Amino acid sequence: MNAVFITTFEIDEKYGTNYHQKFRNYIKMAEENDWTIDGCMTDPKGDRNKRPSELRDPDLYLRIVERRDDGVVIRGAKAHQTGAINSHEHLIMPTLTMRKEDADYTICCAVPADDPNVIYIYGRQASDLRRLDSSEFGDIDCGNAEFGGQEALVIFEDVFVPDDRIFMNGETDFCGRLVETFAAYHRQSYGGCKVGVGDVLVGAAATIADFNGTANASHIKDKITEMVHLNETLYSCGIACSSCGKETPSGNYLVDILLANVCKQNVTRFPYEISRLLHDIAGGIFVTMPSAADLANPETAKLVEKYLSGVEGVATKDRMKMMRLIENLVLGRAAVGYLTESMHGAGSPQAQKIMIHRLADLESKKKLAMKLARIDN
């Protein structure tokens, strides 16, 4: 919303359009109706080496297929849409910087999620059936009985979008600005959301160390400290790019784009190390453990109870529950969000590297070095 807010303002300034007011009206509507809105950016793309207009199948990037007096008709798909099934609306944005010949791909607009021409193909995830088979014997195998999530491939099959829901239409010179600002806010947000999951991993590590009787071992303490250090580094980046943000001419605040990209670049790495440390601390049983059904089966219950026990005073069932939570966090559903989304969400690592290189201001840094080396320039 912030990125579209800024970009619509800037497009209007250059072209005298009225996108910004339309977008303000849309936000008001969203607030009044308490809508959940899917940030709908990633196109399927096909051959990544080709521009949208060069592709044999033109629908691999969402595009305008018809322009009418009162709106446009769009066709294409958006991949990996988190929470799409439980959203009221899709706020569609282009995924790339576009060239003049890609004008039909330059569309930012809002579509109601229940439009009859929108199709959802639900994403499968590791261990997704655990939620179904755990009900009979309790929720041990579920791993995380409270929260889940989903992604979907969302297909727009000739969806009509009325004019008051269009916030960019063919202004290719502003695609880069929209994508960059959207990515900056999103990369900043990971300094919060991934850190929240990281807190759970740290808590699971400390708890399972208690249950296993290893909490006082110096290497375990050191590994948990390392997990905290990495997680809080991510948090610091999130705070830094937010507090160094500046007011924009449109009146909202934009995060510091360089620091937001540094934040996200760290997010593509540290959660993997934090997960590795949790693997180490937990022991292997979280991937080889018998099921809730074995704990309920009169033939095996006593054996599971006995051989999966940890320290005295902790129920085997609780140790099993914690192991399943760990499995969920580093290999199951939560790992979709914690690991793969950390890598690719808001753009793959190279996307941040490009931005970091562009914003690094190497010339001023070179001058500093030259001055200290007493080299005239």
Ligand SMILES: Cc1cc2nc3c(=O)[nH]c(=O)nc-3n(C[C@H](O)[C@H](O)[C@H](O)COP(=O)(O)OP(=O)(O)OC[C@H]3O[C@@H](n4cnc5c(N)ncnc54)[C@H](O)[C@@H]3O)c2cc1C
């Ligand atoms: C769990 C999850 C949730 C997500 N949620 C959302 C969401 O809610 N909304 C949304 O819009 N998107 C969402 N995304 C999508 C995310 O933004 C993309 O996954 C990301 O932009 C990478 O795109 P891709 O998956 O197509 O991978 P690719 O773009 O295919 O990247 C794979 C690799 O190829 C490289 N590469 C790609 N193109 C080129 C090229 N031209 N030249 C050189 N190298 C190239 C990349 O750098 C990367 O290393 C989500 C992704 C995940 C995994």
